[in-house]
Amino acid sequence: MKMIVSIKRHVGAKKNPILAAILATTLLGNLSVSAMGNAKEKKAGKVGKATMADVLKASSASDWHALNPENTMYLEMEKGRVIIVLAPEFAPNNVANIKALVREGYFDGLAIIRSQDNYVAQWGDPHDEDNQKREIKTAKQKVAAEFTVPYVKAFPFTRLKDLDGYAPEVGHVNGFAAGRDPKSKTTWLSHCYSAVGVARGNEADSGNGSSLYVVTGHAPRQLDRNITVVGRVVQGMELLSSLPRGTGALGFYEKAEQRSAIKSIRMASEVSETERSHLESLRTDTPTFQALIEAQRNRGGDWYKVAAGHIDLCNVPLPVRPTKN
């Protein structure tokens, strides 16, 4: 019987950062600091190895920072709220235009127009090709592409030591997975699960933020440097990833009734305090984050038999949790 119980608990890792963070606060395990973050040591035994839950439990208040309401967007759907954090440091013009669209209520009443399995969900105006097309009032019709930006010294890049085939260097900046190229001194957000970007046509500057997509499958990293990434979903991802797939080409919905409505998109800063979701995310420029990466690179706990000794950029968890108070 015990075997059956443990089958239910199989496939070790918790990939839902919120769940993981909440679990972390309820686990009884104690953290041996000396066992943390020894990145070069391949796991020989399990003794003393910290799990992600251990690392989060041992984190201090200063390891977390509250989401900035000026850069946090609420996408309200019938089934709940999707929370998106924008990254103006990586796409200043596109983020500014998205905020302008949000402020003018552009997205309110529009819909999720596409869900392609193992790829992306996309939202925008279902009527963008007919005479019911929604007009853009105050935002710009055209915004230059921001596929890469120059290194921003003010924002520390926490480099991941692990091999990556898609970029010369990968790591994290301000809670986002990113690549960078020391030759061109450019950096960009990577297409990991939950990354949000600006849909475009064949012309590089044909997107303006009025149609956005989110990665819902295995990281399509070939898109990196080909399209403007503006942020990531930090909560409610399952509302977008579990949508029925569209049956048209590229996963577009073929009938109006197949689309999910967008009730509204609002900036958190324009929502009353009582209606806000108060969240904080783990800072990515701390020893705690390094310890978390190591805990995932060589898993602790009783379940794993072989340590991977490696972690892919898009497998690094970026925990978010409710703020306490």
Next chain:
Amino acid sequence: MKMIVSIKRHVGAKKNPILAAILATTLLGNLSVSAMGNAKEKKAGKVGKATMADVLKASSASDWHALNPENTMYLEMEKGRVIIVLAPEFAPNNVANIKALVREGYFDGLAIIRSQDNYVAQWGDPHDEDNQKREIKTAKQKVAAEFTVPYVKAFPFTRLKDLDGYAPEVGHVNGFAAGRDPKSKTTWLSHCYSAVGVARGNEADSGNGSSLYVVTGHAPRQLDRNITVVGRVVQGMELLSSLPRGTGALGFYEKAEQRSAIKSIRMASEVSETERSHLESLRTDTPTFQALIEAQRNRGGDWYKVAAGHIDLCNVPLPVRPTKN
């Protein structure tokens, strides 16, 4: 207006292999063989670069092989059929036990018991911990783990030249993504999107195939060599990936009515000819498959501005299409 049209067509690649294969048969583009498969050439321009659709269109009948009904399993749900190809060459004992379970009707009337966002869906007996537990009649209660197997010379390994952090060598065997280690002379199936494995508890041999999982998110490659992978979903993946996520720990459903029923699981060989899905998959030991990888490594077409020059093992498409006749 054209811009809007092309926004709708954005985010270039078709990741759904079936859709891609079908599209390929309807596209008018012609394939320049000389433009195919030059793996070392970084794309300077777009002229002459084959797309995946071009490669599939140019494929010959001998590039494909029909699914073997003895190793093909139909998972029948309310919304349709999920087709799973088993890999007895990688997990002979576990596959044999799954077939025994299927033959005794073990799965009929059971359910999808778990859906964890960006990780796995899992099916089996919701009552495995109470006295309504379904009995296993003819299959084995316990099957040894098959996390890796020795090199099988009869099955060619098409090695991917691209860097991989999780395995010394990666590539494809018989239509499956796999890793291998030349030192230990072992090989194993990789946890790419749609991989199917045997749920287990903390003990390596605590799985027997009565509960199976499928990868529904970014490849959790840290599971490689830690759990027995038995095959992959080749059609109907969206029926599992778009399930509502479970709200219990690890994505388990908390209430019976949240679970999706499994009407039955049958081996294709035990289903009448008229009820079978006649499919064929692209062989992975051919120049056509190499050309397809190259087309995805450095994308052709008008949309991409920068070629990745790299492809991740789990981003290599494994096309499946209806057989013609």
